[in-house]
Amino acid sequence: MSSSQFAANRPAPVMPLPPSLWAATAPPAPPTPALYESLTTDVLVIGGGFTGLSTALHLAETGARVCVLEASEPGWGASGRNGGQVNPTLKHDPDELVRLFGAARAEPLIDTVSRSADLVFDLIARHGIDCQPLRSGWLQLSYSPAAVPAMHARAEQWARRGAPVELLDHAAVARRVGTQAFAGGWLDGRAGAIQPLAYTRGLVRAAQRAGAAVHGGTAVTALERHGSHWVAATDTGARVTAGQVVIATNGYTGPLWPGLAQTVLSANSFIVATQPLRGSDAQGILTQGETASTSQRLLLYFRKDAHGRLLMGGRGFFADPRGPQDFAHLERSLELLFPQLGPLTYEYRWAGRIAITRDFMPHVHEPAPGIVMALGCNGRGIALCTSLGKHIAARLAGKGEDFPYPVTPVTRIPLHGLQRFYIAAGVAWYSLLDKLG
Numbered sequence: 001m002s003s004s005q006f007a008a009n010r011p012a013p014v015m016p017l018p019p020s021l022w023a024a025t026a027p028p029a030p031p032t033p034a035l036y037e038s039l040t041t042d043v044l045v046i047g048g049g050f051t052g053l054s055t056a057l058h059l060a061e062t063g064a065r066v067c068v069l070e071a072s073e074p075g076w077g078a079s080g081r082n083g084g085q086v087n088p089t090l091k092h093d094p095d096e097l098v099r100l101f102g103a104a105r106a107e108p109l110i111d112t113v114s115r116s117a118d119l120v121f122d123l124i125a126r127h128g129i130d131c132q133p134l135r136s137g138w139l140q141l142s143y144s145p146a147a148v149p150a151m152h153a154r155a156e157q158w159a160r161r162g163a164p165v166e167l168l169d170h171a172a173v174a175r176r177v178g179t180q181a182f183a184g185g186w187l188d189g190r191a192g193a194i195q196p197l198a199y200t201r202g203l204v205r206a207a208q209r210a211g212a213a214v215h216g217g218t219a220v221t222a223l224e225r226h227g228s229h230w231v232a233a234t235d236t237g238a239r240v241t242a243g244q245v246v247i248a249t250n251g252y253t254g255p256l257w258p259g260l261a262q263t264v265l266s267a268n269s270f271i272v273a274t275q276p277l278r279g280s281d282a283q284g285i286l287t288q289g290e291t292a293s294t295s296q297r298l299l300l301y302f303r304k305d306a307h308g309r310l311l312m313g314g315r316g317f318f319a320d321p322r323g324p325q326d327f328a329h330l331e332r333s334l335e336l337l338f339p340q341l342g343p344l345t346y347e348y349r350w351a352g353r354i355a356i357t358r359d360f361m362p363h364v365h366e367p368a369p370g371i372v373m374a375l376g377c378n379g380r381g382i383a384l385c386t387s388l389g390k391h392i393a394a395r396l397a398g399k400g401e402d403f404p405y406p407v408t409p410v411t412r413i414p415l416h417g418l419q420r421f422y423i424a425a426g427v428a429w430y431s432l433l434d435k436l437g
């Protein structure tokens with residue numbers, strides 16, 4: 001990486017990592033100092049979450065010069081705050097994808113998504129990432145008996161494509177999960193759990209070892225085309241000149257690229273974590289260490305961490321949480337599911353932003369030569385963003401003939417300025433549909 005000039009050496013205003021279970025328990029972050037020196041690189045990656053870091057790692061492994069710029073610290077966004085459920089699925093079921101895209105385009109996409117959890121656990125093993133990986137599967141659970149056949153049909157669609165699945169009735173769910181609340185469900189054996197901030201930091205270390213430069217505290221403020229290159233201005237004063245740029249800013253996308261922020265709804269998801277449960281209380285719940293989510297439109301997701309804390313996540317509001325009262329719905333859900341635990345004490349409450357797309361598909365755009373952007377994993381980003389990063393790296397390295405994800409134009413959501421109202425109306429509407437069953 002060649003440096004060309006020195007810029008004003010002033011500290012950038014870095015937003016500290018918000019308090020969470022993951023921030024309190026992750027291994028220390030590797031050094032990612034802010035960039036004050038202008039430089040030239042092959043690929044500039046903007047955003048230090050799973051998408052950006054997986055792209056950087058896989059590109060650096062091809063020998064390319066890569067520089068990641070992250071406004072705060074890697075993992076500051078959704079990647080360091082999520083539920084840690086590694087689920088290799090899209091919102092759409094496989095047969096629905098075939099209906100939407102045709103078998104020729106859909107089956108390679110389905111296969112890529114299906115292997116995306118393998119990719120995460122392989123990277124963890126290959127790079128020795130210390131992030132409490134556990135591959136015990138994901139339970140998708142239904143309260144309503146009427147919804148169980150549809151869930152089993154979904155499981156069968158994956159089973160036809162080789163996924164290890166188990167169909168579960170009320171009794172089987174009660175035995176595994178430790179609650180009588182569910183009518184049935186299925187187990188997706190490809191899935192698992194991680195400590196997501198620890199995984200993010202492990203990706204940083206792996207990318208650095210492969211030769212990538214990773215800088216926190218450096219926000220890109222403008223991008224301009226200069227001949228065959230892009231020049232990024234930053235809030236530290238450094239300028240980065242790159243042949244190719246990847247924008248991986250997801251739910252935290254700002255005005256950097258015209259219209260990009262308006263392609264997604266940025267909604268908050270909230271999580272609470274209890275104190276570690278004691279002995280037999282913990283053992284009777286999610287007995288094999290499975291992760292779980294409900295099948296409602298406004299789904300709840302829950303799991304235990306490595307120390308027996310129970311985590312419950314679900315819908316938040318458009319705005320960031322104001323205090324513990326904004327998490328009361330999640331605490332109520334947990335206590336309704338597991339009344340045998342009695343009143344629970346909560347150690348952590350936190351939130352982060354997901355990016356929701358109109359078609360519930362992840363979006364990849366290439367609106368100008370040398371620019372790729374990927375966002376919108378709709379709350380399923382651990383496996384999907386890691387996979388997107390790998391495939392974007394291959395595409396930028398010239399090996400992307402078989403790029404499995406659809407590449408679409410940047411299309412704004414109509415009346416996007418009203419997203420706060422869309423989200424509130426969506427929550428109210430989905431909650432009504434969920435109540436009607």
Ligand SMILES: Cc1cc2nc3c(=O)[nH]c(=O)nc-3n(C[C@H](O)[C@H](O)[C@H](O)COP(=O)(O)OP(=O)(O)OC[C@H]3O[C@@H](n4cnc5c(N)ncnc54)[C@H](O)[C@@H]3O)c2cc1C
Nearest residue numbers: 047049050051071077078079082083085220352380381382
């Ligand atoms: C509470 C919550 C729970 C979730 N649970 C799960 C789960 O259990 N399983 C699952 O698979 N997915 C889950 N998700 C979704 C998953 O976390 C995301 O899909 C994924 O982390 C997105 O990764 P990313 O790299 O695209 O974006 P992010 O991790 O959000 O990273 C984007 C980064 O871009 C940076 N940035 C923005 N603008 C600039 C700029 N101009 N210059 C430099 N940097 C910039 C931001 O600071 C941020 O760090 C959850 C999300 C949340 C919020």
